[in-house]
Amino acid sequence: MNRLLTLTMVGAAVAMTASTTVQARDYDTVRFGVDVPYEPMEYRDADGELTGFDIDLGNALCEEIGIECEWIVQGWDGIIPGLQSRKYDAIMSSMTINDDRREQVLFSDPYITPPSAWFVPSDSEIEDVSEEGLEDFTIGVQRGTLQDNYATDMYGDVADINRYDTAEDLVLDMESERADIAFLDFPVGKATLIDNDDYDYQVIGDMITEPKEYFGDGFGIAFRKRDEALAEQFNEALETLRENGTYDEIYDKYFSM
Amino acid sequence: MQALIDWFTALLADNTIFNAQTLGYYGSGLVTTVQLVFLSLVIGLVMAVPLAIGRSSRRRWISLPIFLYTYVFRGTPLLIQLYLIYYGVVFFEGIQETWLWVFLEDPFVPALIAFTLNTAAYTTEIFRGAIKATPRGEIEAARAYGMSQRLMMRRIILPSAFRRALPAYGNEVIFMLHASAIASVVTIMDLTGAARFIYARYYAPFDAFLFVAAIYLCVTFAILYLFRYLEKRMLAHLKPVEQ
Numbered sequence: 001m002n003r004l005l006t007l008t009m010v011g012a013a014v015a016m017t018a019s020t021t022v023q024a025r026d027y028d029t030v031r032f033g034v035d036v037p038y039e040p041m042e043y044r045d046a047d048g049e050l051t052g053f054d055i056d057l058g059n060a061l062c063e064e065i066g067i068e069c070e071w072i073v074q075g076w077d078g079i080i081p082g083l084q085s086r087k088y089d090a091i092m093s094s095m096t097i098n099d100d101r102r103e104q105v106l107f108s109d110p111y112i113t114p115p116s117a118w119f120v121p122s123d124s125e126i127e128d129v130s131e132e133g134l135e136d137f138t139i140g141v142q143r144g145t146l147q148d149n150y151a152t153d154m155y156g157d158v159a160d161i162n163r164y165d166t167a168e169d170l171v172l173d174m175e176s177e178r179a180d181i182a183f184l185d186f187p188v189g190k191a192t193l194i195d196n197d198d199y200d201y202q203v204i205g206d207m208i209t210e211p212k213e214y215f216g217d218g219f220g221i222a223f224r225k226r227d228e229a230l231a232e233q234f235n236e237a238l239e240t241l242r243e244n245g246t247y248d249e250i251y252d253k254y255f256s257m
Numbered sequence: 258m259q260a261l262i263d264w265f266t267a268l269l270a271d272n273t274i275f276n277a278q279t280l281g282y283y284g285s286g287l288v289t290t291v292q293l294v295f296l297s298l299v300i301g302l303v304m305a306v307p308l309a310i311g312r313s314s315r316r317r318w319i320s321l322p323i324f325l326y327t328y329v330f331r332g333t334p335l336l337i338q339l340y341l342i343y344y345g346v347v348f349f350e351g352i353q354e355t356w357l358w359v360f361l362e363d364p365f366v367p368a369l370i371a372f373t374l375n376t377a378a379y380t381t382e383i384f385r386g387a388i389k390a391t392p393r394g395e396i397e398a399a400r401a402y403g404m405s406q407r408l409m410m411r412r413i414i415l416p417s418a419f420r421r422a423l424p425a426y427g428n429e430v431i432f433m434l435h436a437s438a439i440a441s442v443v444t445i446m447d448l449t450g451a452a453r454f455i456y457a458r459y460y461a462p463f464d465a466f467l468f469v470a471a472i473y474l475c476v477t478f479a480i481l482y483l484f485r486y487l488e489k490r491m492l493a494h495l496k497p498v499e500q
Contacts (some may be wrong), residue, residue, distance in 0.1 A: 077453065080460050104460055144457025162364075162444040163454065169344075173444075176347035178362055 027230060029068040031088035032058055032221075035076040038167070039191035040254040041094040053187075053254040057111060058092045058221075060246055064237040077144060080104050083224060090230070091222040094185065096146050098216035106225045108234045110218030112251075115207035116147050117186040119193050121174065122200045126181055129205040134159045140170040140179035147183045150214040167192050175199070187255065274459045275468070279451075286451030287472060293365070293447065294437050297372035298430060304377040309384030310410065323381065330378035336439050338375060343367040343443040364443045376433050383425045387418035420491050427484035431477055448472055 034054065037043035042052035050071050062069035072088045083091050083105060094114075097107045118129045127133055135158045141148040143163035151161055162179050164170040171192055173179045182189060186207060193201040209215050223231045241247040312323045330338065346352060346361050353362075360366040391414050399409040441450030452469035456462050 077457055078462075081462055100460065143453065148454075149458060163446075163450075164444060165442060172344055172347070176344075177353050178347075178364075 027067055027089060029070055030062060030090055030230070031070045031072050032093075033074045033079055033082050033088040033091045034071050034093040035079055036073055038094055038185075038188055040187055041185075053112070053250060054092045054094060054219075056250045056253070057241075057247070060241055060250065061234055061237045064240055065233050076142075080222070083222060089223070089227070090234075094188075094219050095222055096216040097218060097220040098146070099213070101222070105222040106227065106231055107220035107222055108231050109238060110220050111238055113209070113218030115186045115209045116150070116183060116215065117189055117207050118204045119174075119182040119184060119189045119201050120180070120204050122202050124180065124204075126204060129181075131155060131158055134181065136160075137180040138162055138178065140164060140174060140182045142167060142170065142184070145185075146214055146216070147185070150208075151183050153214075171199070174201075274455065274461050274464050279455050282446065282451040282454060283448065283469065283472065286446055286448040286469075287476075289365075289445060289450075290434070290437055290440075290447040291476070293368060293372065293440060293445070294430075294434050297369055297376055297437075298433055300369075300373045301376035301380055304373070305380035305384055306415075308377065308381040309388060310415075312381055312385045313388045327378040327381050330375050331382065335371065335375050335436050336442070339368060339371040339439060339443060342371045364440075364445045368440050368443060368445055372433065372437065375436070376429065379429050379432075380426065383422050383429060384418060386425075387422035388414055390421060391417060423484065423488055423491060427480070427488075430480055430484070434476060434480065435473070 034042050034050070036050065036052075038052075040052055042050065042054045045051045050073075055071065058071075059069050070088075074082045074087065074093075076093070079091055079093060079095075080101070082088060091105070095101070097110055101107070120126050126137060131154070134155055138160040139151050139155055140162045141151050141164070143165060148161075148163060151159075155161065162170075162173065164173070167184065167188055170179065170182055170184075174182055174193075181204075182193070184192075186203075189201075189203070193199055194203070221231070221234055238247075308323050308326075311319045312327070314320045343364060346357075346367065352358055395413055395417065396409065399413045404412065437447060438449040440447045441453055444450075446454070448469050452465045456465035459465070
């Protein structure tokens, strides 16, 4: 009886292994995992519709390839596990390409490379963002982002680091003076802090894109590792959109100052 | 000592997630969690005793406000209470300039306030139940001795109510430990905060959360053991007589 049970279990295990190594299928519909809000890359407009650079570009890419696009909202913490557990087929959510993530997913060519930047209130006493300049200040970052990793490693010994689930929580704590300086993706910081008339913030120091081991090569669409054909389709479509001007149109819509 | 360090280094050599830095995060997370839970339980307990006595009072103007307090704090999620206290206080204009801000600036104190008010509400109800369940005979006997209400409360009702409340209170302590896991939403690096940080950094949900679950289990075990010891000591008179 026991042996029979073991056999069944082994059989089930083999079947499961087989099904996960099955060859990539052709997609009629690609479901994208996306974490909102992350203005202006992905967020909900006044009507509650998903919009943003990633959404527009993703839809344009799908149209170019001739497949359907669906968007599935997923929290950032679980966005890679969600891809692996097939809740969706790709991630297009301002995900920076880097080596850590490459071990888990297959990236398309980078479709945009936004820098990170330091944001302070305009009346802040912070003068520079060197290690000495930020000593004993509180740095706000979004939990689990590259900015979090960079700030933790570079400033973790001299400054306090507050980690927030969303940029909105971070802004609220900057406004209430619990955090002194924010380290964010530049487009995100610009949209939430600079372009917002309620707040008075400025960028301090240079745009940060180095070192590459933290900031990677820009944002890419992440696929499951076996979906190489699908990634190739998106790379080709991206090339086409760059050439025919559609890409620039979408870019200007969200990033012109 | 050197041998111990060598053994530890060798143990950690083959994995990328559990290195000295991340174990340090778990360590300080454990300290934060224990501090937060312990402090809120102690303060909550001190608050709960007079509240429970007031709650069992026959005078409506005493018992009704306390009922409202326990109703609100037991009737809303702790997460919401934490958000309201942490983010809510900054909407009072000019609070940054008052002495209160020294305490409220740090996330620890708002979290401590939320946890304390929450656990005090539950503990009040636990004690009230125990006070209400005092056998009539004991009260009548105390009256027959001519004890005043105050003396009867101190000598008869409260001691036996504490004993009766002990098992239920032990549960509340464990619930509080587990409820403290939400502290990380207001940037506190407690145990769960450390686990979420390591999860996000290494994309390793199972390793990060299984490890932290094991730590919670150990702490829970210590609490269970403590309460079993207390029950054995204080409820000894209720045990069946050994043959």
